[in-house]
Amino acid sequence: MGEFDLIARYFTRPARRAVLGVGDDCALLQPAPGTQLAISCDMLVEGQHFFPDVDPFALGHKALAVNLSDLAACGATPLSFTLALALPHADESWLEPFSRGLLALADEHSCELVGGDTTQGPLNICITVFGEVPVVGGKSQALQRSGARAGDDLYVSGTLGDARLALEALRGTLQLPAEALAQARTRLEQPTPRVALGQALRGVASAAIDVSDGLLGDLRHILTASGVGATIRTELAMDLAAAGSRLAVERAAISQEKQLEFVLSGGDDYELAFTAPMSARDAVRAASQLAQTPVTRIGSIESETGLRLVDAQGQLMPGRFSSFDHFA
Amino acid sequence: MGEFDLIARYFTRPARRAVLGVGDDCALLQPAPGTQLAISCDMLVEGQHFFPDVDPFALGHKALAVNLSDLAACGATPLSFTLALALPHADESWLEPFSRGLLALADEHSCELVGGDTTQGPLNICITVFGEVPVVGGKSQALQRSGARAGDDLYVSGTLGDARLALEALRGTLQLPAEALAQARTRLEQPTPRVALGQALRGVASAAIDVSDGLLGDLRHILTASGVGATIRTELAMDLAAAGSRLAVERAAISQEKQLEFVLSGGDDYELAFTAPMSARDAVRAASQLAQTPVTRIGSIESETGLRLVDAQGQLMPGRFSSFDHFA
Numbered sequence: 297m298g299e300f301d302l303i304a305r306y307f308t309r310p311a312r313r314a315v316l317g318v319g320d321d322c323a324l325l326q327p328a329p330g331t332q333l334a335i336s337c338d339m340l341v342e343g344q345h346f347f348p349d350v351d352p353f354a355l356g357h358k359a360l361a362v363n364l365s366d367l368a369a370c371g372a373t374p375l376s377f378t379l380a381l382a383l384p385h386a387d388e389s390w391l392e393p394f395s396r397g398l399l400a401l402a403d404e405h406s407c408e409l410v411g412g413d414t415t416q417g418p419l420n421i422c423i424t425v426f427g428e429v430p431v432v433g434g435k436s437q438a439l440q441r442s443g444a445r446a447g448d449d450l451y452v453s454g455t456l457g458d459a460r461l462a463l464e465a466l467r468g469t470l471q472l473p474a475e476a477l478a479q480a481r482t483r484l485e486q487p488t489p490r491v492a493l494g495q496a497l498r499g500v501a502s503a504a505i506d507v508s509d510g511l512l513g514d515l516r517h518i519l520t521a522s523g524v525g526a527t528i529r530t531e532l533a534m535d536l537a538a539a540g541s542r543l544a545v546e547r548a549a550i551s552q553e554k555q556l557e558f559v560l561s562g563g564d565d566y567e568l569a570f571t572a573p574m575s576a577r578d579a580v581r582a583a584s585q586l587a588q589t590p591v592t593r594i595g596s597i598e599s600e601t602g603l604r605l606v607d608a609q610g611q612l613m614p615g616r617f618s619s620f621d622h623f624a
Numbered sequence: 625m626g627e628f629d630l631i632a633r634y635f636t637r638p639a640r641r642a643v644l645g646v647g648d649d650c651a652l653l654q655p656a657p658g659t660q661l662a663i664s665c666d667m668l669v670e671g672q673h674f675f676p677d678v679d680p681f682a683l684g685h686k687a688l689a690v691n692l693s694d695l696a697a698c699g700a701t702p703l704s705f706t707l708a709l710a711l712p713h714a715d716e717s718w719l720e721p722f723s724r725g726l727l728a729l730a731d732e733h734s735c736e737l738v739g740g741d742t743t744q745g746p747l748n749i750c751i752t753v754f755g756e757v758p759v760v761g762g763k764s765q766a767l768q769r770s771g772a773r774a775g776d777d778l779y780v781s782g783t784l785g786d787a788r789l790a791l792e793a794l795r796g797t798l799q800l801p802a803e804a805l806a807q808a809r810t811r812l813e814q815p816t817p818r819v820a821l822g823q824a825l826r827g828v829a830s831a832a833i834d835v836s837d838g839l840l841g842d843l844r845h846i847l848t849a850s851g852v853g854a855t856i857r858t859e860l861a862m863d864l865a866a867a868g869s870r871l872a873v874e875r876a877a878i879s880q881e882k883q884l885e886f887v888l889s890g891g892d893d894y895e896l897a898f899t900a901p902m903s904a905r906d907a908v909r910a911a912s913q914l915a916q917t918p919v920t921r922i923g924s925i926e927s928e929t930g931l932r933l934v935d936a937q938g939q940l941m942p943g944r945f946s947s948f949d950h951f952a
Contacts, residue, residue, distance in 0.1 A: 341745030417669030422750035
C-alpha cells in the first residue's frame with residue numbers, strides 16, 4: 297500500500313471547520329475574529345513515552361490527549377491538529393486501531409485532523425494542535441505560566457500518581473494487585489485532558505500549567521515565570537492520590553511514602569496545576585462544577601521564591617522529590 | 625544538560641511576531657484581520673530523508689526549507705514554526721550547527737520559532753510551519769491543487785534533477801566528477817524554497833504544488849484534484865536540467881536519458897510546479913522577475929485526463945517514469 301493510500305484510508309475525512317483539509321500542500325484555517333490561535337506540539341517516541349507492545353487504540357488516544365492537555369493549560373478551545381507519523385512499515389493491523397483511538401478523542405473535542413505527513417522510520421508520533429482563545433478588550437484570555445501572585449491559592453485537578461505507578465509496575469520495579477494495576481494503567485495509557493476545566497478557568501485562574509513531568513517540576517515553571525514561591529501542604533496533596541495507588545497502599549503493595557512520591561513527582565498525569573486569588577474560591581468551585589472535574593487546593597503562593605513542602609504539623613519536609621526530565 | 629536547558633540554549637529567542645513564544649504550554653499567534661492561516665507539517669527521519677553523516681548545519685536548513693516549500697506552494701507568507709526534535713543524546717556539537725542552519729533560514733524568511741518539543745529517541749525532526757494568506761472579497765488567495773483548467777500552461781521553477789543525482793552518487797549507484805557532485809549535493813542538502821515566487825503567483829497561477837516526490841508524481845496530484853490531464857514536451861522539460869547533471873552529461877558520467885529521468889521523477893527538488901491561463905503569460909513572467917526565480921513553460925493542461933510525454937517530434941513517449949513514494 298502506498299503512502300498516499302495510507303493517508304486516504306485511515307486519516308482523511310471531509311474538512312469541516314478548516315477551509316481546506318488533508319491532501320493539499322497546506323491546510324487553511326480561518327480563525328474567528330477577536331481570537332488568538334494557541335499552538336502546541338508534542339512528540340511521542342517508542343520506548344521513551346510508551347512501551348512497544350502498547351495497545352495502538354490507547355496510543356492514538358494518548359498522542360492527542362497530551363497535546364489537548366497543553367491547550368487545556370492555556371484555556372484554549374480545541375480547533376484542529378496535524379499528525380506526522382513515522383512507521384517502520386505500513387501495518388494496517390496497527391494503523392486501524394491507532395486511527396480509531398486518535399479520531400475518537402478528536403471527535404469528543406470537535407478537534408479536526410487537517411494535515412500531516414507519513415514516512416518510514418522508527419515509530420514516532422508528532423502532533424501539533426491548534427486552539428482558540430478569546431481576546432477581550434485587547435487582552436488575551438489565555439492562561440499563562442507567569443500570572444501567579446503571592447497570596448494566591450494553589451490547586452490541582454483530578455488525581456495524581458497512578459500513571460507513574462503503572463509505569464513502575466510495567467517496568468517490573470514493583471508488584472501490584474491486578475485490580476490496582478488495571479486502574480493505574482488506564483491513567484497511564486489513556487489520560488484525560490482537562491479541556492473543559494481549562495476553558496472554565498479563563499478569567500478565574502491567575503496561572504496554569506499541565507502536569508506532564510511531575511507536579512513539583514511543572515509547578516517550578518509557574519514559580520519561575522511568575523517570580524514567586526509556593527508552599528504545598530503534603531496532607532492536602534495526599535488527597536490527590538489516585539485510585540490505583542490507594543488500593544496499592546491498602547493491599548500493602550507500596551508504602552504511603554512511595555504514594556506521596558508518585559503524587560508529587562510521578563509524571564504523565566495530564567492534570568492541571570493552577571493558581572487563583574483567594575477571592576476567586578467560589579469561581580474556582582463553579583468552574584470545577586461546570587467542567588465536572590474535581591479540583592483540590594493544596595497550598596499557596598508566596599513572595600519568597602522556592603518550593604516548600606510542609607507536613608500536617610506545619611513542619612518543613614526535606615526536598616527529596618525531583619521531576620522527570622527526558623535528558624536528565 | 626537537562627531538556628529545558630537544551631531548549632533555552634539553542635532555540636529560545638525573544639518572541640517577536642508571536643504574542644507568546646517558546647516556553648509556555650502553548651504559543652499564541654494573532655493572525656492579521658482578513659487573512660487565513662496556512663499550515664503544513666513535515667517529518668524528516670535519518671536514513672530516509674538524510675544520511676547519518678549529513679552536515680548538521682545543512683540539515684537544519686533543509687528541515688525548515690521543505691516546510692517553507694509547502695507554504696510557497698500555497699502562496700503563503702511565512703510567519704512562524706514549531707520544532708519537535710527526537711535526539712539519541714543531547715550532543716552540543718550537533719545541536720549548535722543544526723540550530724544555526726535552521727535559524728539562519730528562518731531569519732531569511734522572518735519565520736519565527738514559537739514552540740516545540742525535545743525528547744530522546746532515534747533522530748527525527750518534525751516541523752510544523754504557519755503562513756498567512758490574504759482573503760480578498762471573501763475569497764482565499766491561497767494557491768491550491770484543484771484550480772488547473774484545460775488550456776492552462778504548465779510551468780516549473782528553477783531546475784530539477786540534481787538532488788536525485790547527488791542521492792544516487794552518495795548511495796554509490798553512480799560515479800560523478802567532484803565538481804558535478806558538489807553542485808548536485810548543494811541542491812540535495814540545502815534546497816531553496818520558492819517562497820517569493822509562491823507569493824508573487826497569488827492571483828496569477830491557477831494551481832500549484834511543490835515538487836518533493838518527483839515532477840510527474842506531484843503533477844498527478846494537481847491533475848487528479850483538478851480533474852484534468854496534461855502533456856509535457858520533454859525537450860522543454862530538459863531545459864530544467866540542473867547544473868550538476870549538465871556537467872555530468874558533458875563528462876559522460878550519466879546518459880541524457882538518465883538526466884531526463886532525474887528531471888521528470890528525481891524527487892527532493894523543492895521547486896514549484898504550477899499552471900496558469902495562457903492569458904497570464906505576461907503576469908507569470910512578471911512574477912518570475914519580481915521573485916528573481918526563473919520559470920520554464922514545459923507543457924499544457926488538457927481536458928483528457930492522464931499525463932502524456934511527447935518528444936521533440938510530437939511523438940508520445942512510453943510511460944517509463946514513476947515517482948518516489950516512501951512506502952512504495
